[in-house]
Amino acid sequence: xxxxxMLMITxxxxxxxxxxxxxxxxxxxxxxxxxAFSEWDxxxxxxxxxxxxxxxxxxLTQGVGDEQKKGGYxxxxxxxxxxWKGVVDVDAxxxxxxxxxxxxxxxxxxxxxxxxxxxKADVILLTIGGNDVMKVVKxxxxxxxxxxxxxxxxxxxxxLDEVFSTIRALNGDAIIVVAGLYNPFSIVSxxxxxFEDIITDWNEAIEVRSVLDGKSCFVPVADxxxxxxxxxxHTDFFHPNAKGYESMADRFLEKIGECNLLQLSDGKxxx
Numbered sequence: 423x424x425x426x427x428m429l430m431i432t433x434x435x436x437x438x439x440x441x442x443x444x445x446x447x448x449x450x451x452x453x454x455x456x457x458a459f460s461e462w463d464x465x466x467x468x469x470x471x472x473x474x475x476x477x478x479x480x481x482l483t484q485g486v487g488d489e490q491k492k493g494g495y496x497x498x499x500x501x502x503x504x505x506w507k508g509v510v511d512v513d514a515x516x517x518x519x520x521x522x523x524x525x526x527x528x529x530x531x532x533x534x535x536x537x538x539x540x541x542k543a544d545v546i547l548l549t550i551g552g553n554d555v556m557k558v559v560k561x562x563x564x565x566x567x568x569x570x571x572x573x574x575x576x577x578x579x580x581x582l583d584e585v586f587s588t589i590r591a592l593n594g595d596a597i598i599v600v601a602g603l604y605n606p607f608s609i610v611s612x613x614x615x616x617f618e619d620i621i622t623d624w625n626e627a628i629e630v631r632s633v634l635d636g637k638s639c640f641v642p643v644a645d646x647x648x649x650x651x652x653x654x655x656h657t658d659f660f661h662p663n664a665k666g667y668e669s670m671a672d673r674f675l676e677k678i679g680e681c682n683l684l685q686l687s688d689g690k691x692x693x
Contacts, residue, residue: 466689467508483518487656498671
């Protein structure tokens with residue numbers, strides 16, 4: 423019995439000793455000021471994704487003339503995208519074809535398999551218009567008139583509007599990066615001619631359409647192929663060689679950065 427009382431006394435002392443600090447802590451907790459935590463937004467690129475890249479248009483996106491077989495500017499730019507924030511891997515599909523004009527691109531966009539690829543695309547790389555210009559050149563090569571290029575330009579602008587509208591109907595979120603045209607005849611003469619003015623006006627039409635789209639980026643390339651002083655042309659003296667495509671790829675990446683990739687991608691990608 424005595425042992426039982428001793429245990430009870432010991433237990434009471436233990437409880438009393440432990441309860442005092444807890445009571446004290448409760449009082450101090452009541453006097454503490456609330457801690458204000460600042461908001462922290464998780465960036466959209468925090469969880470990387472597999473980037474879907476689609477190439478559309480003509481031989482420049484196809485990479486014709488690239489003796490290194492690296493896929494022209496399209497292959498080089500796609501390879502660099504793996505370094506972007508928000509990208510864990512890149513799935514690149516090049517649907518461009520040599521000789522394709524804007525009317526033929528519209529026909530291609532009616533194909534269900536092409537539409538499926540466009541619908542999944544995060545980024546679309548596009549070159550179009552060069553063969554529309556060459557159609558006029560080939561038609562009246564010995565009697566070219568400036569007016570003919572502007573008549574065709576009006577038709578091209580309408581088709582380009584339709585190209586953008588068709589793509590947007592399939593995919594309203596993809597970033598469209600479209601390159602301008604260059605003058606391949608600059609390697610024949612260093613003199614400024616009317617053809618330079620024609621290319622400038624066609625480029626302006628492409629740039630205006632890309633700006634109106636709101637989620638596109640225009641890439642000027644005319645200066646990269648002004649004469650062949652830097653040996654950027656393929657042996658056909660029309661398409662770029664590997665060095666020319668490397669210059670194009672660098673320009674694409676430079677302009678994508680200037681166009682603000684983070685904003686274009688709604689915060690999902692950054693360089």
